[in-house]
Amino acid sequence: MTDLTPILTKFWDAAQSWTLQTYLDNEGYQALDKALGMSQEDLVAMAKDSGLRGRGGAGFPTGMKWGFLPKPDGGPRYLVVNADESEPGTCKDIPLMMAAPHFLIEGVAITSYAIGCNHAFIYVRGEVVHVYRRLQKAVEEAYAAGHLGKNIHGTGFDLDVTVHAGAGAYICGEETALLDSLEGRRGQPRLKPPFPAVAGLYARPTVVNNVESIASVPPILLHGADWFKGMGTEKSSGFGIFSLSGHVTRPGQYEAPLGITLRELIDMAGGMRNGHQLKFWTPGGSSTPIFTAEHLDVPLDFESVAAAGSMLGTRALQIFDETVSVVRAVSRWIDFYAHESCGKCTPCREGTFWLKQIMTRLEHGQGTQGDIDTLLDVCDNILGRSFCALGDGATSPVTSAVQYFREEFETGMHTPWWVAFPPERSVLFDTKETVSV
Known part of the structure; x- marks a missing residue:
């Protein structure tokens, strides 16, 4: 430990x-x-x-x-x-x-x-x-x-x-x-x-x-x-602040040596919220390719995370359990990137716009047969062709989510996310209003 x-x-x-x-x-x-x-x-x-x-x-x-x-x-x-x-x-x-x-x-x-x-x-x-x-x-x-x-x-x-x-x-x-x-x-x-x-x-x-x-x-x-x-790993020295948010018992800031694993951090955070299992998570914020439960023991250092297919990034560990729609989560991130694109370069400006259109269709259960392939094609035309990393970051959650959860994207061709994943199951707090008389 x-x-x-x-x-x-x-x-x-x-x-x-x-x-x-x-x-x-x-x-x-x-x-x-x-x-x-x-x-x-x-x-x-x-x-x-x-x-x-x-x-x-x-x-x-x-x-x-x-x-x-x-x-x-x-x-x-x-x-x-x-x-x-x-x-x-x-x-x-x-x-x-x-x-x-x-x-x-x-x-x-x-x-x-x-x-x-x-x-x-x-x-x-x-x-x-x-x-x-x-x-x-x-x-x-x-x-x-x-x-x-x-x-x-x-x-x-x-x-x-x-x-x-x-x-x-x-x-x-x-x-x-x-x-x-x-x-x-x-x-x-x-x-x-x-x-x-x-x-x-x-x-x-x-x-x-x-x-x-x-x-x-x-x-x-x-x-x-x-x-x-003396802390961290051979190539990723020292300590860092790991930000745990989402479906853990005690979200917050955990300052630990680089190379610690998410399994260890979740244990320190009191585990997943009662009765639920880890579904997917981000190792370094929304612009890094997502990981799943199979990556729980990947050392959180620059080299190990890269070797597993993502980036350590800012160590923003967003934790999602099985009640969350991957399509919904990725669609919200794409809304953000499309809104924040400065518009200077065409791949990012146009690409994030079209990613948003397609993700919104899939989110609402109105996807078409070629949408998933089009998503990946648009990502391929953005990646490595933008002035800065915003364009590249926007493609990361899309391509990795399709890689690990393609079936959920296929579900988006006929079923809205709120039907497949009722939102009341994923909220962190009791949303029932109490009225005092």
């Missing part, structure tokens, strides 16, 4: 976990002191040695991304934190910023020093106003305490941090669309190359990292790369 590793979540249950004082009581800003006494090259090497990989979905080595920046040329360079968490099912960065925002702020300061940045940006999803306000307050605390601003800790290092609220577009979770949005333009993916490391924000060298990636830097620096590599 793999144990949980509460590090970023260690003091979430403290009375006022989000305050600077609580963070200082838990080794807060000690790593920044250590970092400011090191060379920038050593910090980048430390990130590489730790094996830390991006916690935003792609899993790209963090230290390698830092190392891609060209040599200083006297101009500015930037750190941008992607806090635009909007993948359906993903809910780790938002609670992290709510419960312990100073992990992120200290990580921003350390990373900025490592890459030679004097102005960092945190791009927060616009709908989460409460998170935006809490993060702003934490930044104010850090400025007042001398952890940000001029001459940090008396070392001569200057850093300003700007917290920016987006306007609520899923596409702005893609790093280049985020940069365009941050510059005041419409959020749409850029053509690459050039990559952000060469020409990013304001056409200057830029590092774009996820919230959890940056928040993991202070504990790694404080306790050492070997400590971090």
Whole structure:
């Protein structure tokens, strides 16, 4: 049995976990002191040695991304934190910023020093106003305490941090669309190359990292790369926050080493809800190919999940039992992707539209004989032909659902989903209204 590793979540249950004082009581800003006494090259090497990989979905080595920046040329360079968490099912960065925002702020300061940045940006999803306000307050605390601003800790290092609220577009979770949005333009993916490391924000060298990636830097620096590599697997080092939602007894955030299995996590979550069995689940949010009960023992690390046919992604584990219609679930996801497509490229703009039309027919029991083949053909014309990963992500639930549950799609040619799978059986809460007299 793999144990949980509460590090970023260690003091979430403290009375006022989000305050600077609580963070200082838990080794807060000690790593920044250590970092400011090191060379920038050593910090980048430390990130590489730790094996830390991006916690935003792609899993790209963090230290390698830092190392891609060209040599200083006297101009500015930037750190941008992607806090635009909007993948359906993903809910780790938002609670992290709510419960312990100073992990992120200290990580921003350390990373900025490592890459030679004097102005960092945190791009927060616009709908989460409460998170935006809490993060702003934490930044104010850090400025007042001398952890940000001029001459940090008396070392001569200057850093300003700007917290920016987006306007609520899923596409702005893609790093280049985020940069365009941050510059005041419409959020749409850029053509690459050039990559952000060469020409990013304001056409200057830029590092774009996820919230959890940056928040993991202070504990790694404080306790050492070997400590971090002591958790996880050989190629997927360290810990991560796994977000369990859906039909488990205790949904929530479970911080554990990479390589833990869903079977272990479900046991920690009190098992499936009473009397029900696992039917399908997402290992990394709705844009990753779905898994079934046969994948319960797949280690949740980047390599093992990929070998099994999916992606670890954001570790958003959406759990569905046998009462749920796969066609209905996938149709709702496709509604989301069709709505959020920025429209810049034809395969994604047109493809998601037609996926939505076909899925809606199947959902309502009005499918035609060729619909399943057409679905797969449309997915084939989207996959690998879009500017960014939104198009690819939209195809993942469709193709994997047809692979594992083709018979349910065939049922959609004559039976509406609500007949085959009465919705009252899948709800998590009692929907009966009680009237007091």
